[in-house]
Amino acid sequence: xxxxxxxxxxxxxxxxxxxxxxxxxxxxxxxxxxxxxxxxxxxxxxxxxxxxxxxxxxxxxxxxxxxxxxxxxxxxxxxxxxxxxxxxxxxxxxxxxxxxxxxxxxx
Amino acid sequence: xxxxxxxxxxxxxxxxxxxxxxxxxxxxxxxxxxxxxxxxxxxxxxxxxxxxxxxxxxxxxxxxxxxxxxxxxxxxxxxxxxxxxxxxxxxxxxxxxxxxxxxxxxxxxxxxxxxxxxxxxxxxxxxxxxxxxxxxxxxxxxxxxxxxxxxxxxxxxxxxxxxxxxxxxxxxxxxxxxxxxxxxxxxxxxxxxxxxxxxxxxxxxxxxxxxxxxxxxxxxxxxxxxxxxxxxxxxxxxxxxxxxxxxxxxxxxxxxxxxxxxxxxxxxxxxxxxxxxxxxxxxxxxxxxxxxxxxxxxxxxxxxxxxxxxxxxxxxxxxxxxxxxxxxxxxxxxxxxxxxxxxxxxxxxxxxxxxxxxxxxxxxxxxxxxxxxxxxxxxxxxxxxxxxxxxxxxxxxxxxxxxxxxxxxxxxxxxxxxxxxxxxxxxxxxxxxxxxxxxxxxxxxxxxxxxxxxxxxxxxxxxxxxxxxxxxxxxxxxxxxxxxxxxxxxxxxxxxxxxxxxxxxxxxxxxxxxxxxxxxxxxxxxxxxxxxxxxxxxxxxxxxxxxxxxxxxxxxxxxxxxxxxxxxxxxxxxxxxxxxxxxxxxxxxxxxxxxxxxxxxxxxxxxxxxxxxxxxxxxxxxxxxxxxxxxxxxxxxxxxxxxxxxxxxxxxx
Numbered sequence: 001x002x003x004x005x006x007x008x009x010x011x012x013x014x015x016x017x018x019x020x021x022x023x024x025x026x027x028x029x030x031x032x033x034x035x036x037x038x039x040x041x042x043x044x045x046x047x048x049x050x051x052x053x054x055x056x057x058x059x060x061x062x063x064x065x066x067x068x069x070x071x072x073x074x075x076x077x078x079x080x081x082x083x084x085x086x087x088x089x090x091x092x093x094x095x096x097x098x099x100x101x102x103x104x105x106x107x
Numbered sequence: 108x109x110x111x112x113x114x115x116x117x118x119x120x121x122x123x124x125x126x127x128x129x130x131x132x133x134x135x136x137x138x139x140x141x142x143x144x145x146x147x148x149x150x151x152x153x154x155x156x157x158x159x160x161x162x163x164x165x166x167x168x169x170x171x172x173x174x175x176x177x178x179x180x181x182x183x184x185x186x187x188x189x190x191x192x193x194x195x196x197x198x199x200x201x202x203x204x205x206x207x208x209x210x211x212x213x214x215x216x217x218x219x220x221x222x223x224x225x226x227x228x229x230x231x232x233x234x235x236x237x238x239x240x241x242x243x244x245x246x247x248x249x250x251x252x253x254x255x256x257x258x259x260x261x262x263x264x265x266x267x268x269x270x271x272x273x274x275x276x277x278x279x280x281x282x283x284x285x286x287x288x289x290x291x292x293x294x295x296x297x298x299x300x301x302x303x304x305x306x307x308x309x310x311x312x313x314x315x316x317x318x319x320x321x322x323x324x325x326x327x328x329x330x331x332x333x334x335x336x337x338x339x340x341x342x343x344x345x346x347x348x349x350x351x352x353x354x355x356x357x358x359x360x361x362x363x364x365x366x367x368x369x370x371x372x373x374x375x376x377x378x379x380x381x382x383x384x385x386x387x388x389x390x391x392x393x394x395x396x397x398x399x400x401x402x403x404x405x406x407x408x409x410x411x412x413x414x415x416x417x418x419x420x421x422x423x424x425x426x427x428x429x430x431x432x433x434x435x436x437x438x439x440x441x442x443x444x445x446x447x448x449x450x451x452x453x454x455x456x457x458x459x460x461x462x463x464x465x466x467x468x469x470x471x472x473x474x475x476x477x478x479x480x481x482x483x484x485x486x487x488x489x490x491x492x493x494x495x496x497x498x499x500x501x502x503x504x505x506x507x508x509x510x511x512x513x514x515x516x517x518x519x520x521x522x523x524x525x526x527x528x529x530x531x532x533x534x535x536x537x538x539x540x541x542x543x544x545x546x547x548x549x550x551x552x553x554x555x556x557x558x559x560x561x562x563x564x565x566x567x568x569x570x571x572x573x574x575x576x577x578x579x580x581x582x583x584x585x586x587x588x589x590x591x592x593x594x595x596x597x598x599x600x601x602x603x604x605x606x607x608x609x610x611x612x613x614x615x616x617x618x619x620x621x622x623x624x625x626x627x628x629x630x631x632x633x634x635x636x637x638x639x640x641x642x643x644x645x646x647x648x649x650x651x652x653x654x655x656x657x658x659x660x661x662x663x664x665x666x667x668x669x670x671x672x673x674x675x676x677x678x679x680x681x682x683x684x685x686x687x688x689x690x691x692x693x694x695x696x697x698x699x700x701x702x703x704x705x706x707x708x709x710x711x712x713x714x715x716x717x718x719x720x721x722x723x724x725x726x727x728x729x730x731x732x733x734x735x736x737x738x739x740x741x742x743x744x745x746x747x748x749x750x751x752x753x754x755x756x757x758x759x760x
Contacts, residue, residue, distance in 0.1 A: 032321065037374060
């Protein structure tokens, strides 16, 4: 089953050791096949709205800095518990904050 | 956290860590079975403690630490035991507890669980258990079999490994390639079991394909210098990328060239390409998995079915057929050749395979033939072949699909009775004795399966019949051959056909071409652990005496002369050697009369045999010929490349 994990900004300030730990974690998960894709997101971005067929594009930011999604990971896990376990390991590295996990429906 | 949630967390963590934990423990205690027990202990401890203490920060390390502690306890305990066991304790390695788990340990464990000493089915179950962390119940569900069967397979495998004292080490250089091939085979078999479910209602069982992919990626990490490992991973990733596209809305298979390529999973294709690049970078001559992956890559690179580079694919199949000349590869090659160079050339190749006994009941052969015949405009033959393929497949969705393809073909089939109809009429006459009915049914069922029930009776040729005989009964005894031959003659006479056995010689002489089992096969059979004593004795006796099966089964305890290693039955003597002599006393276990080989159970009152076939002491009946043959056939399936199993007559030296 595939899960999309999104992450809001975290307490730990990124430094070299965070990058090193994170790099190793990503490498391990990619090799084991659990991590299918991952990336960081720009904080602001664009919003595309359609209303009565009319398309409007607005510049960000749209939310409080702590509410913005700053990263995502698409993971393959046997079960929801396994996805949670992987998320737990991720949170151990990045420190306090919030991630969301949602199953991706395929087929 | 509620207890059930903790259970699921423990389960998830255990599955992630299982390979590492078991590998570390096996290094410490040098025994897979014991290592697994210790790991289970750790699992139980987690189930007890986590609900109250909470899930630890690093649950994997927690489980490993507990398991290691149990292992050290165990080692100390066995060191305190008596002198006899000191030797065993000596081999244990308590110091290993402090070492970090090495990646090589997991690789060692993989080599053990895929050891060629184990029958294939046991390798699959043990690998999923040890490396995948699946429970016996989960494995059983994946293979659509009973949990007990899987538990037994795993237990038998562990016993064999312990008996053979298989060392926990990487195979030495010369053996490495062969042993690695066995690991790759196990992983690919697991993948295929999930990908092309051979039986049942679903065409795919995704759990197994994902487990195989995990194992493959794990292996690629552990043995990064082996091109074939990356080849296998590439092959599986790309095949898996088509998972969503290869079945239609009602579960029917969609052939590759009709698949909606927009539904192919680009993420997995990308991973496949990456693995393929790693394989190419190593630069060795391409092995079978790299070649198969290259074929998969070719398909994945084609934007549409029409863009497929069939010439390249046909060339890759030709290279593959040289390394791996299996009938299935040849069949796929024929398909590629048909696309690259036209259906007639493909059909010529397919037709060269129809006499291969291994493909006799393989549904894809008539399926491919049907497709090619259809493209050549030979619709009546195409329709028959589609129906024959439908009859042969065990997969429900695929059967429905093949029936539909058959029905879509409108033919101007000549009117007149079909082989299937005529065979049925022939067999339902009421003037046949039960024994000739049984015998005729066997012959005609074979003809119908091989030639198709819808084959028009009047189009049957002696050449077709001769080919069925050559494919099916070449190795049969002369009497068997002649029995089938005369069944066909009776059928022809009854149906008013010319003699279709015109191309078949009557055979003379006893047991034509009954090849004895090879010494390696015999070794594999007799060295198997867990063989019931009765079977072991019967097979030894048949092998050592060279006597006929019915003769040996007719032996009574009172006929035996254990001292002189012989027995008298009727007017013949049966004599044996030390192997049988060692087993007989245990088999007799005090019995002094009645049949030597007994059935497992007492007969039902309604089916009471003659007194001579009943053991006066146990009340059990004499082991029947049919049952004895059946048991041997089942037991020898793993030895037989075609997986049909052998008849008892092949035990004769």
